[in-house]
Amino acid sequence: MNAPTSFHQLQPAPRPVPEAFLQALAERFGSQYSAALAVREQHGRDEGSLQAPPPAAVVFAESTQDVQDAVRLAAQYGVPVIPYGAGSSLEGHLLAVQGGISIDMGRMNRVLSVDADDLTVTVQPGITRKQLNEAIKDTGLFFPIDPGADASIGGMAATRASGTNAVRYGTMRENVLALEVVTARGEVIRTGTRAKKSSAGYDLTRLMVGSEGTLGLFTEVTVRLYPLPEAVSAAICSFPTIEAAVRTVIQTIQLGVPIARVELIDANSVRMVNAHSKLRLREEPLLLMEFHGSPAGVQEQAEVVQDIAREWDGNAFEWATTPEERTRLWTARHNAYFAAVQSRPGCKAISTDTCVPISRLADCLLDSVAEADASGIPYFLVGHVGDGNFHFGYLLDPAVPAERETAERLNHQLVARALRLGGTCTGEHGVGVHKMGFLVDEAGEGAVEMMRAIKRALDPQNILNPGKIFAL
Known part of the structure; x- marks a missing residue:
């Protein structure tokens, strides 16, 4: 198993960015070009915990022609280009690990x-x-x-x-x-x-x-x-244990219930969400569910899931019957990451995800929870468990190297377990920089070399977001 590796060990030295190139960009793009430090720093970080020096400049593209011209100039000078969207990635996708410039697509929003x-x-x-x-x-x-x-x-x-x-x-x-x-x-x-x-x-x-x-x-x-579905209904249900909640999900999916959303939130995360979003949810593992369809179909789906939940001691089955109530619950769920970070002022979160076949979800999740509990590192757990995908966030003090080492060890063990169970090292975050070592374990050297061959063929100068997914 390839342990997580510092990207500084994986990357060559940043490439030089010629002054002539920056001058050419400034002349072509005018006010759409910036080399201001604050702008560069904004475009040189995402929501993850890794850090790298910022890009040398930022181009604010407003058209396909703008993107073409920026890339052509970069190709002429052999300078890396990094596309930038909303800056919400978690695995270092936006980091200028080999130098270069950022191309901000935010103005191309029509x-x-x-x-x-x-x-x-x-x-x-x-x-x-x-x-x-x-x-x-x-x-x-x-x-x-x-x-x-x-x-x-x-x-x-x-x-x-x-x-x-x-x-x-x-x-x-x-x-x-x-x-x-x-x-x-x-x-x-x-x-x-x-x-x-x-x-x-x-x-x-x-x-x-x-x-x-x-x-x-x-x-x-x-x-x-x-x-848009004719009817939408959302519900929350608390459980005495994570296992009971997960077993409810597994049975729901295996019965073919066409549930639209089913999210697991562990007790740690419920406490954090309550504090952050001013809610009063029961501080136990819970499922947040949503059903889409006709009024009769939604009612039938909900009744089936409610019956399954009762078999696993689910309680406090509560309905969010208005759009405002549903929005409030889902907003709280989406803010779980920020709620967790606020729960430990000054912390950094190593957020990781895996995905496993639904039949192996309980095995993977419960063992990973036990390891996290034993480590003493504060953490949060949420998951789109209807498709076997879940996220751990380990909250570490950046001034304590031992905490990062512990978090990376937990991440390593989690990914290794998921791969043993027929899963993947990332269900949705992507590889970026942080999970480069795991890709070889999942896909094998031959498959990764095929990916490298495609990259070399399409980008022989290696200027398009270099240093991500795998090392060349």
Whole structure:
């Protein structure tokens, strides 16, 4: 098993950024260019715990042509380029570990076309999921992928994100139909179509989705939309143990109940969420569930799950019957990370995720909880457990190296366990920098070398977000 490795040990020295290159950027982009330290620092960090020097400059792209011109200049001078969306990634995807510049896509946030009859929408990459749903709310459709953070659609495609709705609606892998991509040479290619399926050639869309900015920069994204459900109902249910909650989920999924969301929150996290969001949830392991469909279908789903929960001593089954109540509960869940960080002032969180087959969820989760409890490190646990995905966040004092070592050991043991049980080292965060060592354990040397061959073929200068996913 490859232990987590400091990215400083994995990366070569930062590449030089010629002054002539920066001058050329400044002349081309004018007010869309910045080398101010505060701007560079903002674009040189994400929500994770790793740190690196900031990029040498930031370009604020407003069009596909802007992205092309920036990449062409970078290719001319051999300088790395790092795409930036909302800055909400967790595994070091945005870090300028080999130097270079950041290309901020945030101003490319328009809806380009809505094809309601075909249930698709084409957008620029900088639009966030909340902005997208606000823009299409009058169509009776919605985009369901919800990773918690108000991430950009381009960033979500780049990391193959999923989130709370994935158990019913799938991940970005299933919901991205087509892309416009700027290649390492500054050319524009299109992958996929708005058709539901195709047998035409290599599936370049799937290759690009999840490539974390290492194969191309997305400038347009076409995604699936879904009809707004006729009825939505949410409920919470507390359990005496984590195992009881997890067994309820496993049985629900194995019975084929089309539940839309089912989130596990452990007792530690409930306490943190209560304090942060001013709630009064029972401080026990709980499931936060949501049901979509017709009124009769929603009622039937809820009754089945309620019966299953009773078999596992679930209690305090409470309904959130209004949109405001549902929003309050889900907002509290999405803020669990920030609630946890606030619970230990000055701490840093090493947040990690794995995903296992649903039948092995209890085995993986319970052993990992026991290890975390024994370590003495404060932690939080939340999970999109309907698809076998869960997240630990270890809260460490950055001034105490032993705490980081303990957190990394726990992360290492968690990933090793997930792989033994037929799972993956990351269900949705992506590899980035932090999980590079684990990718070899999961995929094998041969598969990773094939990935390197693809990277070399498409980006021979290694300028597109270098130092992520694997080392070249």
